[in-house]
Amino acid sequence: MRNLNKNLRVGAIGLAAAALVLTGCAESERDSNASGDGGGTFVFGGTAEPVTLDPFFASDGETFRIARQIFEGLVGTEPGTADPAPLLATDWQVSDDGLSYTFDLREDVTFHDGTEFNADAVCFNFDRWYNMPESAQTDDLTYYYASLFRGFATGSRADEAIYESCTADDESTATIKLSKPFAGFISAMSLPALSMQSPTALEKYQDDTATNPRNSEYATSRPTGTGPFELDSWERGQQVTLKAYDDYWGEKPQFDKAVVVAIDDPKARADALTNGEIDGFDLVGPADIAGLEADGFQIVNRDAFNVLYLGMNQKAKPLGDIKVRQAIAHALNKDEIVSASMPEGTKTAIEFIPEVVNGYADDVTTYEYDPAKAKQLLKEAGAVGATIEFNYPTGVSRPYMPQPEDTFNVIRTQLEAVGLKIKPTADQWSPDYLEKIQGTSKHGLHLLGWTGDYNDTDNFLGVFFGAQSSEWGFDNPEIFTALKEARGLPTVEEQEPLYQDINRQIMDFLPGVPLAHPVPSLAFAPNVEGYQQSPVQDEVWNTITLN
Secondary structure, eight states: OOOOSOOOOOOSTTHHHHHHHHHHHHHHHHHHHOOSSSOSEEEEEESSOOSOSOGGGOOOHHHHHHHHHHOBOSEEEOTTSSSEEESSEEEEEEOTTSOEEEEEEOSSOBOTTSOBOSHHHHHHHHHHHHTOOGGGOSHHHHHHHHHHHOOOSSSTTGGGOOEEEEEEEETTEEEEEESSOOTTHHHHTTSGGGOBOOHHHHHHHOOTTSSOGGGSHHHHHOOOOSSSEEEEEEETTTEEEEEEOTTOSSSOOSSSEEEEEEOOOHHHHHHHHHTTSOSEEESOOGGGHHHHHHTTOEEEEOOOOEEEEEEEOTTSTTTTSHHHHHHHHHHOOHHHHHHHHSOTTOEEOSSSSOTTSTTOOTTSOOOOOOHHHHHHHHHHTTOTTOEEEEEEEESOOBTTBSOHHHHHHHHHHHHHHTTOEEEEEEEEIIIIIHHHHHHOSOOOEEEEEEEOSSSOGGGTHHHHHSSOOTTTOOOOHHHHHHHHHHHTSSSHHHHHHHHHHHHHHHHHHOSEEEEEEOOOEEEEOTTEEOOOOOTTOOOOGGGOEEO
């Protein structure tokens, strides 16, 4: 997930004070609810506020963090992995042609409003997504559905849509039919954006035709799923409070409430944990890890399932010249970049997918650190001394980019050392940076990345290079067509050689430079037990105990 769009901004000035106010409220609530019989409150420091509480209209990690407590999908993940596992569906069967998926549904499950979860509810959700009004068919609102299902019932891409129908075969069996094979379909069903939501609550409180459906009554105060927690309140600018759902079908939470506060600065999050104001937080700053461990706090590392890259917009001169892109690649000392701004255990990257993803090719073209070669290539391209805009974000810490400003400074120094002139352009992550990089051509080099949502190559390569986009600014029908063909194969085994070849094509074409696969870290107080890390952040808090 790229954590797109409009997260809460907390200014650098007064940030620590703001964090104290927020966590002070949460700590007071935790103390007042403390008990010796499994009660109490778990307080977690996120990096930003959620964008919305309806996960269908989201693509950011903080919305999904909360969505995973409230909602569940047909498919989950095996604990500690990115591999699919049963959740609301206990089993499934796939037709030989890869076009029909029959799900056996878990019985005796209810949504938080008492509505029964059954095959009709499944079909209601699938049909809601497919029939989304054209006003909502934007990258901003329906990014994941459009990317995965390629289109809707109406709109400019209706003829490309791969969803065909959903049939309630009986109360506990639903069949989904596709018009084209999609080998990653089961894994994709683990996405929070494709969670099952209460038909009753949606019909009563949600208006998908609204100018901004993220701000509906449903999406701000009445999200209704089947998960172990339900919404208590969302105090904008302060915190989201969840309460345990008493009728949850699975393992019930061991505490009464969970509170998520937004603290965008890693050091402020570490201070809040040290001061006892929160019980845990995500995206520990690399410089804070040793100190926290020395003070007796727990550090939990996620397996890296991400990539940080230096993107190049080929619409911005001279980045359209392959020799300039190659020169930039040879100018980068990735080991130095990693050591200066990323956690211990981070691996340098040679392509745009992690090694564990299907289709990884270890024989792609690599661009070793060679400043002399970089200078020669710039000379051949007539680009010695060229000025290139370098965009980077501020006010953000992402799993693939824990310290963007530090990363930028190292890369800038390396590029200037081979004769390029760098024009730094910093923008707040939200709302400015992503809208500029992904929605306009007004950028040059840029730092961005991706944390995989599920274990499927298309979730990396298809997201980056599946079609023309403002981010990359190029038109390469050969790569676009190859990705489309690979995605349309019915099995992973058939896809593997195609994706390996696509990785080779991409690294020859060099639209950007994959830099690293950073190891994201979480930190917890000594009394927090049972937190199950997930490389795709599928971390549900009903497994946690507070001792």
